[in-house]
Amino acid sequence: MKTVFDRPQALTDVPLHYCPGCTHGIVHRLVAEVIDELGLIDTTVGIAPVGCSVFAYNYFNCDMIEAAHGRAPAVATGVKRTHPELTVFTYQGDGDLAAIGTAETVHSATRGENITVIFINNCIYGMTGGQMAPTTLPGQVTTTSPYGRSRKIQGSPIRVCEMLSTLDGVALATRVAVDCPKNVINAKKMIKKAFQNQIDGKGFSIVEVLSTCPTNWGLSPTDALQWLRDNMMPYYPLGTYKDSEAVRDDA
Amino acid sequence: MTTTMIFAGSGGQGIQFSGKQMAKTGMYMDKNVTFLPSYGPEMRGGTSNCTVIVSDEEIGSPSVSNPDLLIAMNLPSFDKFEPAVKAGGTIFCDSTLIDKKSAREDIKAVYIPATGLANENGLAGFANVIILGKILKETCIFDYEAFTNFLVSSIPATKAALIEKNKKALELGYNY
Amino acid sequence: MAKKVLMKGNEAIAEAAIASGCLHFFGYPITPQTEISEYMAKRMPKVGGLCLQAESEVAAINMLMGAAATGSRAMTSSSSPGIALKSEGISYIAGCDLPCLIVNVQRGGPGLGGIQPSQSDYYQATRGVGHGDLRLIVLAPSSVQEMASLTAEAFDLADIYRMPAMLLADGALGQMMEPVDFEAFPKRETPEKTWATNGMHGKRAKNIVNSLYIDPNVLENTVRERYERYALLEENEVKYEEYMTDDADIVLVAFGITARICKSAITELREAGIKVGLLRPITLWPFPKKVLGELADKTKAFLSVEMSMGQMVDDVKLAVNGKKPVHFFGRTGGVIPSVEEVVSETKKLAETL
Structure with a gap:
């Protein structure tokens, strides 16, 4: 009998703790499939963040490090700089990557650290129960923006890929979604490219995945996907903002 | 025997160089030495000083309130440290830049117009080395020949002109 | 060499x-x-x-x-x-x-x-x-x-x-x-x-x-x-240096640069006939508690000398555990205590013994 669908080797046989309808599971699987397909399981070190994916070290079947909130790119820098032969990826949420860890994100990007960053943007702090994130949309209600995010008070959300695409150290800055099969296929293509870039020594590669948080958004899984299409995609357009190679010319 | 020294002047006069050269020579002579510089914004212009100790014993405190020798290369340094010199100690003043004499009778004061001598002899910037020559003459801290040899050996051979200038400055001070 | x-x-x-x-x-x-x-x-x-x-x-x-x-x-x-x-x-x-x-x-x-x-x-x-x-x-x-x-x-x-x-x-x-x-x-x-x-x-x-x-x-x-x-x-792994503690009536406790100032002070104090020694912790953690406890049985008093308002002195007190008085002298804010100050503080303490 032919196996047509199986758990990727790069995922452990542990039930994920994510809420129903959360897209973390899909993204975990895509990353694991890419690690399998590129034959990287034995030489990969993953860095888990603080956030909903804090337990990612239990799910990926490679060496894993649990970093402090926001510091994953700095930890990844330490791993990659001491062991350039390893493949190093971080898996971070929006609060982690774009609020508390903004400096680490921007500076590892501008240094052209040859690492792969998977960025889960769901416009909210999931783990702590639905607070305002740096990517929370204008008008979006969260527990810490109960009257809706006001640009006058809380300011505007950050478009991470657009911002990072201006940096010379960035090889790939791309935004994908996993709301439908077509987008899932494209997301995997981009994740694979982000890992391949690292193998090829091209520099900092980030894949931003627009994700859902049905629990904290207060929506059903299908309504959450529709909310993502209706509200997130206009503010955070899908697409590739940079696809080249980090500038490393000293001249 | 223990000799404690404070070198003090303005940034750019080679105060730190003089102190380091004393400490290095002591080390080559197999003595215990410490070199404690002033640091921070003051080293970016303004006053500069350092404390050097050369001793046959283990050195405790690297900072010294009452030095045996004071090398003063500007007036503020003279005013600040002259009262602190240990009774029986010696001060060396660049009399080109310090228009003042010590009123103390319990210390020996040596006045040498080092900056003037340097300028007259094509040795601008070597006033500190001229004073080093004078220290070797007036104290028995180091042998003149040995000190000169160590100083010369620390300069790369490619900088022959520098070697000659240092030698000439030491000699000028020693024989002043 | x-x-x-x-x-x-x-x-x-x-x-x-x-x-x-x-x-x-x-x-x-x-x-x-x-x-x-x-x-x-x-x-x-x-x-x-x-x-x-x-x-x-x-x-x-x-x-x-x-x-x-x-x-x-x-x-x-x-x-x-x-x-x-x-x-x-x-x-x-x-x-x-x-x-x-x-x-x-x-x-x-x-x-x-x-x-x-x-x-x-x-x-x-x-x-x-x-x-x-x-x-x-x-x-x-x-x-x-x-x-x-x-x-x-x-x-x-x-x-x-x-x-x-x-x-x-x-x-x-x-x-x-x-x-x-x-x-x-x-x-x-x-x-x-x-x-x-x-x-x-x-x-x-x-x-x-x-x-x-x-x-x-x-x-x-x-x-x-x-x-x-x-x-x-x-x-x-506890490391420390004992200096002239054998017959000391007063043991100075100091680490780092301050310990060296204390050594210079001890030279002067000994010349003045005051029996002073030094215990210099090299590991601050683990702290040399045991040796301080033993010294407490032999000496009359301790003086913790620090470049702070008094921090290590707490550990000295814990180690001495009330057996002998523990005093403190310090300068802070970037001021290095002078040998003379340590000598004078120790002399003051010696007079009370």
């Missing part, structure tokens, strides 16, 4: 680290420790290593965490306010059981404080360098030679006990120059780092470097296991 070199304390730390096999340095400039970064930046490329200037102290300590997680010998250095910024990362490193070296060349505080030497991070180093139940190995050099030898020792201890080590120096030691002999310190056997996250390479199951334990019982057990290692360290 081995060849000695005249070096700044900061440079001696850097050179000793490289000589100890540390090929990765992550720093951020701050006075009075910047020479460590500068020396590393010059030397590392020549020995095939890396000196990386981070965007902040926070990033530097996390880079160090990543490097240490792979089993590489690595270090960071800073000065007081910078160490405060690193304390988050230090706690994670302790919670992940990662060996590495953190250097603090102390300056005056609190706040921006000043840039002159200080010992007012004693509490920070021995009590409060990060949240949670944790200890650091804290080594306090008092000469440029020890800046080098204790750097080497710190790396070995960190590897053996699988925990972070701190070299607690101060601005005077960092800036002063003394002869150093790099061949004068021994190297210890260190265990293989089987726990490192450096790729499975088909040889083992995955390793996880982590400080998160959601189950309180599991977390408690993890912490207890760590404290068993701390206990071994306390049993085997």
Whole structure:
């Protein structure tokens, strides 16, 4: 009998703790499939963040490090700089990557650290129960923006890929979604490219995945996907903002 | 025997160089030495000083309130440290830049117009080395020949002109 | 005779680290420790290593965490306010059981404080360098030679006990120059780092470097296991120097640069007929409690001399445990106590005995 669908080797046989309808599971699987397909399981070190994916070290079947909130790119820098032969990826949420860890994100990007960053943007702090994130949309209600995010008070959300695409150290800055099969296929293509870039020594590669948080958004899984299409995609357009190679010319 | 020294002047006069050269020579002579510089914004212009100790014993405190020798290369340094010199100690003043004499009778004061001598002899910037020559003459801290040899050996051979200038400055001070 | 070199304390730390096999340095400039970064930046490329200037102290300590997680010998250095910024990362490193070296060349505080030497991070180093139940190995050099030898020792201890080590120096030691002999310190056997996250390479199951334990019982057990290692360290690795304590009526207790000032003071006091000795803790944690307890049976009084408002004095009191009076003298804010001041304070104390 032919196996047509199986758990990727790069995922452990542990039930994920994510809420129903959360897209973390899909993204975990895509990353694991890419690690399998590129034959990287034995030489990969993953860095888990603080956030909903804090337990990612239990799910990926490679060496894993649990970093402090926001510091994953700095930890990844330490791993990659001491062991350039390893493949190093971080898996971070929006609060982690774009609020508390903004400096680490921007500076590892501008240094052209040859690492792969998977960025889960769901416009909210999931783990702590639905607070305002740096990517929370204008008008979006969260527990810490109960009257809706006001640009006058809380300011505007950050478009991470657009911002990072201006940096010379960035090889790939791309935004994908996993709301439908077509987008899932494209997301995997981009994740694979982000890992391949690292193998090829091209520099900092980030894949931003627009994700859902049905629990904290207060929506059903299908309504959450529709909310993502209706509200997130206009503010955070899908697409590739940079696809080249980090500038490393000293001249 | 223990000799404690404070070198003090303005940034750019080679105060730190003089102190380091004393400490290095002591080390080559197999003595215990410490070199404690002033640091921070003051080293970016303004006053500069350092404390050097050369001793046959283990050195405790690297900072010294009452030095045996004071090398003063500007007036503020003279005013600040002259009262602190240990009774029986010696001060060396660049009399080109310090228009003042010590009123103390319990210390020996040596006045040498080092900056003037340097300028007259094509040795601008070597006033500190001229004073080093004078220290070797007036104290028995180091042998003149040995000190000169160590100083010369620390300069790369490619900088022959520098070697000659240092030698000439030491000699000028020693024989002043 | 081995060849000695005249070096700044900061440079001696850097050179000793490289000589100890540390090929990765992550720093951020701050006075009075910047020479460590500068020396590393010059030397590392020549020995095939890396000196990386981070965007902040926070990033530097996390880079160090990543490097240490792979089993590489690595270090960071800073000065007081910078160490405060690193304390988050230090706690994670302790919670992940990662060996590495953190250097603090102390300056005056609190706040921006000043840039002159200080010992007012004693509490920070021995009590409060990060949240949670944790200890650091804290080594306090008092000469440029020890800046080098204790750097080497710190790396070995960190590897053996699988925990972070701190070299607690101060601005005077960092800036002063003394002869150093790099061949004068021994190297210890260190265990293989089987726990490192450096790729499975088909040889083992995955390793996880982590400080998160959601189950309180599991977390408690993890912490207890760590404290068993701390206990071994306390049993085997306490270091101190005793100086003229045999017949001393008064024992000065001082570490780092202050201990040297005390030695000079002792020379003068002995000449004046006052029997004074010195106990110099070299490991501030583990603290030399036992020897202080023993000295308490012999001597009449203790005087803790510090460049702070009195921090180590608490540990001296705990060790002496009320057997004899423990007094304190200190200068702070970047002021180095003078030999004369220590002499006069000790004389005052001697008169009361």
